[in-house]
Amino acid sequence: MTIEVSIPHKGQSRESNIVKYCDYLAAAHDLKNPDIPQVFAGIGEHLNLTLRQLEKGFSNFALTASSFNSNSLYSAPLLIALCIIKTTNPKLFIRLQSKNIGYTEIFKSLNYTEDTEDDNFPMTHAMTWFKGCLMSDAEYLSFDLGSPERKIFDRTHIRSRREFFDATLDKVRIFNVN
Numbered sequence: 733m734t735i736e737v738s739i740p741h742k743g744q745s746r747e748s749n750i751v752k753y754c755d756y757l758a759a760a761h762d763l764k765n766p767d768i769p770q771v772f773a774g775i776g777e778h779l780n781l782t783l784r785q786l787e788k789g790f791s792n793f794a795l796t797a798s799s800f801n802s803n804s805l806y807s808a809p810l811l812i813a814l815c816i817i818k819t820t821n822p823k824l825f826i827r828l829q830s831k832n833i834g835y836t837e838i839f840k841s842l843n844y845t846e847d848t849e850d851d852n853f854p855m856t857h858a859m860t861w862f863k864g865c866l867m868s869d870a871e872y873l874s875f876d877l878g879s880p881e882r883k884i885f886d887r888t889h890i891r892s893r894r895e896f897f898d899a900t901l902d903k904v905r906i907f908n909v910n
Contacts, residue, residue, distance in 0.1 A: 750776055750786075757787060761794040768793070771812045774854025779842065781820065788819040791909040799903055806900060807884070809854065810861035814904045817842075828901055835859075835866040860884060865897035 754769035754776065763769075772793075776786050792815035800806055818825045824841050827833040839845065844859050857880075864872070864881040872893065875882050885893060 757790040771854040778855040789816040795907040809858035813858040835863040
């Protein structure tokens, strides 16, 4: 029997139940980076995830993150978003694997819009990674050097945005948490 429970007190303050549960899951998975539960809470809040969905996402993340060697570069917001998509929206994950979906369709599937003011930085940051990885080179080069889409790649010195995305997606694909 599987029981899915919604989180009664939502929000991104430290008193929020979703933040407390994500802190608990991070500790249970021995994840030391304090940003990880914040990103999970932000995305979980936006997508209205259940406790079980958060738990599956954390398990997928912990397994996947542990598969990177110590010299590997990965984006925690992107990796977390992919782990959540894999567990909550398998059809979208399959489309991502088949490379026949752009960032605008992903935004639509996740009910995310860029043009609204939102105080959910973790969700916005994860979506910036999707956009930066999946936009065309011409679109990427049209952005100002100070734009978030350009800054994340200039700062991390990632050469191929699409290759980085595909490598991250391949890592997530390897593990299944039921």
